Amino acid sequence: MTLADAAVGRRLKVIGRNTPRHGSGATIAGLGIHVGEEVIIVRAAPFSGPILVEVPSSGVRVAMGRGMAEAVVVEPADAAA
Amino acid sequence: MRRHDAHGAGSNDTPNEPLIALVGQPNCGKSTLFNALAGFKANTGNFPGTSVAITQSRVAFAGLHARIVDLPGTYSLTPRDGAEEVTRRYLSEHHADAVIAVVDASVLSRSVELALELLETGLPIVIALNMMDEARRKGIIVDVAALEARLGVPVVPTVATRGEGVVAVALKAMAAAKSRRPGIPPVYDRDIEAALASLLEAAPPRLAETLGVPPRFLAVRLLEADPFLLARLTDDTNRPFLELAAAQRQYLADLHDWPEESVFGSHRHAAAMDLFEAVATVRSRGRRSKRERLDDVLMHPFWGLVFAALALAGLFLIAFVVGDRVAGLVQMPFEALGRALLPATATGLWADVGRGLLDGIAGGAGIVLPYLVPLLLVMSLMEDVGYLPRAAFLVDGLLHRVGLHGKSVIPLILGYGCNVPGILGTRILESPRDRVITALLVPLTACSARTVIILALVAATMGPLAALGVYVLNIVVTALAARLLSAIVPGTAPGLLMDIPPYRIPPVMAVLRKVWFRVREFLVNAWPVLIAASIFLGILTYLGVDTWVNQALRPVTVGVLGLPEAVGVTLFFGILRKELSLVMLFQALGTTDVASVLTAAQLLTFTLFVTFYVPCVSTLAAQVREVGWRWTLVGVGLNTSIALGVAVIARFAMGG
The missing domain is CATH 1.10.287 (Helix Hairpins)
Structure with a gap:
């Protein structure tokens, strides 16, 4: 599953990336969302707009459009434990 | 402390004054730190990408001189957009004697990544551990001595908004520039x-x-x-x-x-x-903070948009109500003075020049400033509190419908203050396509000068709701133009990817200094132009040249727009500064009571045309610099056709 399919409020673990679109892989990492990191989708914007992703370990909050979110592969955090 | 401007890097290199560069991730407080050291010279705001250009200044502390330079924020040394590239290019082309790596302590683990990259450059580094107050609020406690030991460079805790620690950072950076001792680069696996x-x-x-x-x-x-x-x-x-x-x-x-x-x-x-x-x-934060609960409302899919609409309308009304009151008070003495000094019977060159001078001064003091100051105040507050990135988050989905993406809304909102920073602000966009589209859209947004015209002509005669209608129309037209441009400008665009910073309550002084910074821009750059142009118009009137201009423009002004012939010269000079159209309109019509000369339909037609037609020369220059001649010409064509179209529709819809 990707960040774009995940439900709001779920704790997720980033496990990889889909084929980077427009080199978004390095850009997403630059803002603090790395493979292996836990993230939470805090809220979603209206009109199939972006999602707000929080990285609890650093406190970073990033707004991410659907296209970007599709590039981030995640799994439920509890399954990884 | 001695201050001295030095615009343009390297324009006055003084070899014995070390060059100190401020480098850090977006929105970590570099410009705030810079301003705390150099006086208010760089624009600040609580959104990533406030600075997109280089600001340099000379400073002196404890008898030591240095040049410090504020660079746009960058997440890493590998640039991903135009603003980040400015920073990387500067660092590789200018030999900074020391770098102040500004680290946001409230997101330390991410912010320090850039500092690690900087340590690898071998440049002498001093770390400004900024936003210590916010880190404390989040329960993050940093062992400064341990950090210094691990990185091998001085680390100074700072709260740049309150000036805490900033002088210590500057002094350590000057010492580092002298000792040239590099830090310890990170060791990998x-x-x-x-x-x-x-x-x-x-x-x-x-x-x-x-x-x-x-x-x-x-x-x-x-x-x-x-x-x-x-x-x-x-x-x-x-x-x-x-x-x-x-x-x-x-x-x-x-x-x-x-x-x-x-x-x-x-x-x-x-x-x-x-x-x-x-x-x-x-330390665990425990219950959710007030700010998070605020976001539950302000970033709510429905209530967030309702709030945005109400807030914008409210701020606009505040600016109008305050502006209208003050304008009324200030205009009276000027009009009395005008009647006393230059009665309508006075003729000749000096009478015309005198009227020009008086109109120029009165136009700035009595019309522009009363509306401009409250408008800048509410804009500054909105930027500093951290609302802009949230607005971008909310409307991103809507922007997609018109073919625009993500962050474009920030340059566009900045454009409502002044088009020039709006166009420079397109540097925060990653794709060239978005940059071109947004840079062509910014001139359609009603900047503060045009808002002043809307307030003074439409709101003051037809009521604030009519003016709000002009604003809504402005937004709708901009959206339609976006749809059109996204169909003709080639290229692809990545989706939104943007830091959402926490809300911050700016210190009162910081807001006031920022407003003053922008008001001073009007006082120093715009007002003299207004006065000079008014005097010039006085001379033209005396020589009868204004009637030639008016007659040349007659097919458009009278034929297409249904306006009096006398407005031709005001539209022509409006290209210099938008406020000129307003000040000159009063001069050309011979009264500030425009409603007595123009019908409601004419006022609306004039205002709409001025709002949308060719932007001022400063905006055009910025556009040429950012997207080149070709696109600027496309933009001029777009602006002019939209202005004519909208104004003609207004003329006939109002039965003018």
Whole structure:
């Protein structure tokens, strides 16, 4: 599953990336969302707009459009434990 | 403290004054720190990408002089947009004697990643551990001495908004520039270090020296396939070395089964997390903060949009009500003075020049300033509190419907203040396509000068609701133009990816200084132009030249727009400064009571035309610089056709 399919409020673990679109892989990492990191989708914007992703370990909050979110592969955090 | 401006890098190089560069991730407080050191010269705001250009200043503390330069924020040394590229280019072209790495302590683990990259450059570094107050609020406690020991460079805790620690940072940076002692670059895991060692061994002799970088930095950047460095290594003799680097890079990617471009980033991230765990402790925050609960409303899919609409309308009304009151008070004495000094019977060159002078002064003091100051105040507050990124989050989905993406809304909102920063603000956009579209849309937004015209002509005669209608129309037309442009401008656009900073309550003084910074821009740059142009119009009136201009423009003004012939000259001069159209309108019509001369339909037609037609020369210049002549001409054509179209529709809809 990707960040774009995940439900709001779920704790997720980033496990990889889909084929980077427009080199978004390095850009997403630059803002603090790395493979292996836990993230939470805090809220979603209206009109199939972006999602707000929080990285609890650093406190970073990033707004991410659907296209970007599709590039981030995640799994439920509890399954990884 | 002595202050002195030096615009344009290197324009007045003084070799014995060290050059100190401020580098940090977006929205970590570089410009606030810069302003605390140099006086208010760089614009600040609570959103990533406030600074997109370089600001330089000379400072002196404790008898020591230095030049400090504020660079746009960058997440890493590998640039991803125009603003980040400005920073990387500056660092590679100018030999900074020391770098103040500004680190946001409230997101320490991410913010310190850039500092680690900077340590690899071998430049003398001083760390400004900024936003210490916010870090404390979040329960993050940093062991400063431990951080200093790990990085091998001075670390100074700062709260730039309150000026805490800023002088200490500057003094340490001056000392670092003298001692030139580099810090300790991060050590990576075995595989990376092995790859680095093999590259260091195979490196052509003196290559790093020729590039002016440490050998280890060269090896690291090649493993990262740094496009900036690769562009400087096109010489054939380096090819075997570059091929080795590419092979090592591929090997590392396969080893972890990671995409190539994220291998190094991940390792640097791991190094930053190690560092963070070693030097910082985080107390659990417990219950959700007030700010988070505020976001539950302000970023709510429905209520968030309702709030945005109400807030914008409210702020606009406040600016109008305050402006209208003050304008009424200020205009009266000027009109009395005008009647006393220059009765309508006075004629001749000096009478016309005198009227021009008086109208220019009165126009600035009695019409522009009363509306401009409250407008700038509410805009500044909105920028500093951190609302802009949230607005971008909310409307991103809507913007997609008109073919625009993500962050474009920030330059557009800035455009409502002044088009010039709006156009420069397009540098925060990653794709050239979005940059072109947004830079062509910004001139359609009703900047503060045009808002003043809307307030003074439409709101003052037809009521604030009519003016609000003009604003709504402005937004609708901009959206339609976006739809059109996105169909004709080629290219693809990545989606939104933007930091959402926490809300911040700006210190009152900071807001006031920022408003003053912008008001002063009007006083120093715009008002003299208004006065000079008014006098010039007085001379033209005396010579009868204004009637030629008016007659030349008659087919448009009278024929198409149904306005009095006398407005021709005001539209012509409005290209210099938008406020001129207003001040000159009063002068051309011979009264500030425009409602007595123009019908409601004419007022609306005039206002709409002025709102949409060719932007002022400063905006055009900015547009040429950012997107080139060709697109600027497309923009001028677009503006003019929209202005004519909208104004004609208004004319006939109002039965004019």
